[in-house]
Amino acid sequence: MIKSKYNWKCLQSERQKAEQLASDMNISVVFAELLLRRGLVDPESADKFIRGSLGELHDPFLLSGMQEAVPRILRAIESKEHILIYGDYDADGVSSTSLMIRLMRHLGASFDYYIPHRSKEGYGLHIHAVDEAKRNGVSLIITVDTGISAVNQIEHANALGMDVIVTDHHEPPAQLPEAYALINPKLPTCPYPFKGLAGVGVAYKLASALIRQVPEDWLQLVALGTIADLMPLVDENRVLVSRGLQSMTEQPIIGAAALLRVAGGKESSVNSTTVGFSMAPRINASGRLSHAKRAVSLLTTEDHDEAEEIATELDLLNRERQQMVENMVQEAVRRLDDDIQNGKKIPDVIVIAGEGWNVGVVGIVASKILERYYRPTIILGIHPETGECKGSARSIPGFDLYEALTECADLLDHYGGHTAAAGMSLHKDSLKAFDQRLNEYAAGILNEEHFIPVITADLECTLDEISIPLIRELEIMAPFGMDNPSPRMVIRGAALVESRKMGRESNHLKLSLRQNGAVIEAIAFGKGHLADFLTESARIDLVVEAGVNEWNGSVKPQLMIQDLAVSHLQVFDFRSSPSPLGIIDEFAKKLERLKSGQSAGSAALCRQASADRYRSNLEDSILWVYDKDAGLIQPHGYSDNNKEAASITSLFMLELPETTEQLDSVFASFPQLERVILVHGHQDKYERIEIPTRDSFKQVYAMIRAFASAAMTEEQLLNRLARQTGMSNRMLRLTLEVFEDLQFLSRDNGKIVLNPNPFKQPLDSSLRYRTIGSMAEMEHMLLHGKSAQVAEWIIARNAAGVS
Template sequence: MLQSQYRWKIAEPYPAVRDELARELQISPLLASLLANRGIDTSESAHRFLHGRDESLYDPYLLLGMDRAIPRIRVALERNEHILIYGDYDADGVSSTALMIHLMRRLGASYDIYIPHRSNEGYGLHNHAMDWAHQQGVSLVITVDTGISAVEQIAYAAALGMDVIVTDHHEPPAVLPEAYALINPKIPGCPYPFKGLAGVGVALKLAQALLGEVPAHWFEIAAIGTVADLMPLHDENRVIVRRGIEAMRASAFPGIEALLQISGVDMAAVSSVNIAFALAPRINASGRLDHAGRAVALLTTEDADEADKLAHELDLLNKERQQVVNDIVGQAIEMLEDKISGSGLPPVIVIAGEGWNVGVVGIVASKLLERYYRPTIILGIDPETGNCKGSARSIPGLDIYEALTDCKELMDHFGGHPSAAGMSLHRDRLEQFEQRLHHFADARLLPEHFVPVAEVDAECRLGELNVNVAEQLELLQPFGMANPSPRLVLRKLRLREARKMGKEKTHLKLVMEQDGSMLDVVAFGRGELADFLQPGSLVDVLGELSINEWNGKRSLQLMLQDIQVTASQVFDFRGEADPVGLMERCTRIFHQDSADRAPVAAVVGPHSPFRKTSSLNDDRIWVYDKNTGILPENESADLAVKDTVRTLFLLDLPGTIEQFNALWTIFPKVENIVVMHSKNGYHGRLETPDREQFKRIYVLLRKLGTGPLDEKTILPALSRQCSISVRMMSRVLEVFEELGFVHREDGILSCVPNPPKKELTSSHRFHELNEAAEMERYLLDAGTPQLASWMMSRLEGVS
């Protein structure tokens, strides 16, 4: 049995709406169902969503503050005032700044830009930056993707004689800055009909208000920031990103073209997914490890050679960023495991480390959230000053911005969204900061909030899917927040093949079948699962449809996101060279939802070397026993609640069928049986009883006389004459003893002169020998399918 990583939450179907949309638009029922699930329930709105290319943008003057900002900018242009564009260092801030540079160039403005250094300065406006701007002769500051919380800094700028126009999209605080103009669709009372604009979206609206109509290729830059900042891709954002992608396929920007090339993206087929996973990480790498100005230069250069040089630099920075992230993740996990040893995971994870690059702590927080599924805050500590800068990532059950607001007096600065935020504070306040967050989360989070949920669009059968259906689903593009790539669940697929692929064998390729239809399933980075998926099994999968093109042939493919096997399974790892390592792998794969070793037990033989293996001390170890079947070997096993054991490791061969059967009595809820004993080195093999063989052995015994005979002497001799093991010969004598053919006592054997006439099959020992021989034949000689089938039949028979 293989548990799914997520709880699959399948959307409620709307059959009436689905059937109407499918009929009127001549689309597949699946696409119609997905549209209905996204709230698009009329043929008119569905046609506009799928095929609309002429959607208009909202009037920018609906944004509160726009009617005040535009006249001020026009005055600045007329008077040739020096304007400062103040941006941010993430991909949205970089895009916003680049867009404003293109706007300033087009307007012929006198301008400068300022983006704070992530590590040295941190997020937001800074007074020293205002001092610098004043020295440069700036009289008007326009912020992009920042400023809505900068009450003190904007007041300071005003005191220096500079007007500040804020364009931002972050959550506004209770007290707003007294800027010349505040433009943010989330400001209370703002009538703008769409609240989900990115920072670059708000900048685009400012450009639209100034120019009337913005150049089509500027949407490329707006699309990057919108997708990178995880803004909802519906309403106006859908228009912005769709126009941006269309322009990007024949990009007018040398920097974007160079970045697509270095990322290995086909320009003609660029999508929102490419923006999210190819462009955005490289743009972000600039601000994380260096200064965001390099990325701004890439998006604003008009020189192809410079663009190529900058794109290569960003690519190298991104590779360096990946290594830095991996190092910090490893350290953070080690610190967390030490911190929670014996106490369990807290409601909010807070980990801080000296010298950690604050430019990547957000990524680290995301990775720990993915691993532990808890709201996570990762902070880098400056060892000299003790100042901490961090990033938070949260789960749907906790608004992290609200949580930070609750303890705002402990921080020097904070800002963000319900799912992500940033903050700074001194290390002396870390403990109190963590306790306050725990208290806040404890009052709001319930146990179900800690179970990751995968939102599923539909459940269908394989026969409903084909290349044409997959092509229709592409009409839902661009995919992103609030308009995700469709997730489908298919149940009871028969697994025909499971193998690792890729140069390092880190990826997974499955071949599935249902009702005669075949499907290739691919999962990147999950090659290890191939060892735990058995051909012939019935499997449930969750994934996204795609079309694989190879040698001119187009075929349906599913990109796997989750998988489960609901039936119990037997895994054949006989002769495994590293049993302890395998146990760790299995525990990680089978029980990723468990915080302890509770679901796992291992069984060893009485003379097994594993009884002395220190690396198994924390595991529940049981040992085969000739009287009771199995006994607990250590304290962990002795205290175990046996009904909780779901995976059983058989490190050694059981000695008797009674010992084998005892496993299923002791562990009635076992789901996975991992067989790991050696197939070699068993010299005392039992054989299936043969009547003629028994007759021959009895004749040989009678020839030796009535006795008394020393068993230690005659057993090896009889073993050699009959070509069977000494152990087998001893079991034969047990049968003869039960039937009254011989008498045995204290190692002395005597033949009964006039034995009773009894059939071999009347002996209980004979049947035990038959079952034990069959057990050994399967456990040592059978192929994997035969072994699995036999073990499952025994398990079902005992239960």
């Protein structure tokens, strides 16, 4: 058994509506059902979604403040005023700044730009930067992707005689700055119909209002910033990003082309994944570890050599960033796990601060900690000299970070952001109170259900339904991203053909799956360790996204696994291993790699006579023994066997049980059992049981009658019978018990006494006779059965025992 990481939610099928839409649009029913999932219920809305054009974009003058901003900027350009573009250091801010630079060049403006240093200055408009702008002769400041919270800074600019036009997309605070113009679709009074623009999207709208025909290649910047900032890829964002990706594919700007080359991307197939996972991290690395100006230079240069130099520099910074993140994540996990081991529970909101931690990567670390523990997470870097803490937060559905930080506003020097992501600064002396206040606030909002991650799938299907034509239809729904995810499908009960680890560090998983005659390969990134927990008889449930694998002229479907589960007991066959204890030790270490909740406890089973031999090599907590009366017990250390047994999920069978009743009792006692690991060896020949037959019993009985005249002890009789029949001593003892059960003989002081006038009874009227048959079947299966047969037998036996 392998538990899923997420709770799976599959949207309700609308087959009848899908069939009608499919007929109206001449598309497959599966594709039609996916369109319905996006709220596209008629051919008109679906066609608009699929074929959206720039002509359908909203009028930029619907944005509040645009009517005031445009004439002010045109007047500044005409009057040769010096303009300052003030941006942010993340990928959206860099894209916004780069687009405005291209706009200013296009308009022939006198301008400069400024982006604060992430770790030295932090987010937002700064008074010292305003003062510097004044000294440089700036009379108009245009902010991009920032400024909506800069009340004091803009008041200061006004006092110095400078106008400020704010273009932003972040949540507006209760008090708005007194800017010359505020352009933000999220302003309560703004009538703009789409609220999901990125900062670069708002900048593009300003450019559209100023010059009407915006150059097509500027949309590459819009696509980059919108995808990187995780904005919803619906409405006009879908159009802007789609056209931007197309432009980047056909004729990328010089900086984008250089970035794609160092990232290993194929310029012929640039998509949202390429941007989100290859390009954006390198752009962000500039602001995180150096200065975002380098990324701006890359996206605005017309010099190929300069572009190659900067792209290489950003690639190296990104690698440095990755190592830095890994070190910080390990330290944060260590602290949390130490607290858990000391009896503390995982807090509702995780707040971890580290002295000297690079504030440029705290957001990435927060994302990774959230993924591991599924709690709203805030990671902060503490300045070792000033004690100032700068942090970044990531949240889960149901917990609004901006509202939560607002509840702590009196403890913070600065904060801002969205529902799901935010940034803040405060002094380290306020950290304890900040942590406490956040968790008190969370206690009134969050419950246990919030801490269980959910993955939503569009539909349930089988492998044979996933074809190349269907996948080509799905590609029409791209670009994929926030609010328009790649279609996900649930597949249940696929048979495992092959599993193996892949990648340089064997950290990825590759499966070959079969269902209804179709065989498809599937990839799961970061799940290579699960290969150790998949048996050849596994039936796998999956949540997948479908794609195409093209290699050497071959085109076939390929699945990207988002989550997987094996819902049945699994049996691992290590029978007759020369080192069963080594198998237990190795497998136990692998069990530790499973995520929390995947593995609770382990037990190793042996017979009572062998307990002392194994105890010297196994902890008492793991060693259990078969018991004639109780089924199984722990020989030492625990008084409540039932409670301990209820926590066992992994069972190592060092030795076979003596009876089938013992085996059934084991399964009944371990109700949470997920896997059985067979490590028992061959059975001693003196212990072997045969499936009883009437002839073999008749033969033994005849011999006993022949030997009865001689004065023999039971042991002597057994030894003579063993020589004559070739049966094991154990089998012969059981045979004597059957005869005794049928009253054919009795025992008296170690001797066998025959009943001279036994009552004739059929053998199968003896309970012991029937027991021998089931014992022989069990031992033959567990000792000699093929792995698949043994697994099927144990799974069936366990199901019967648990029920």
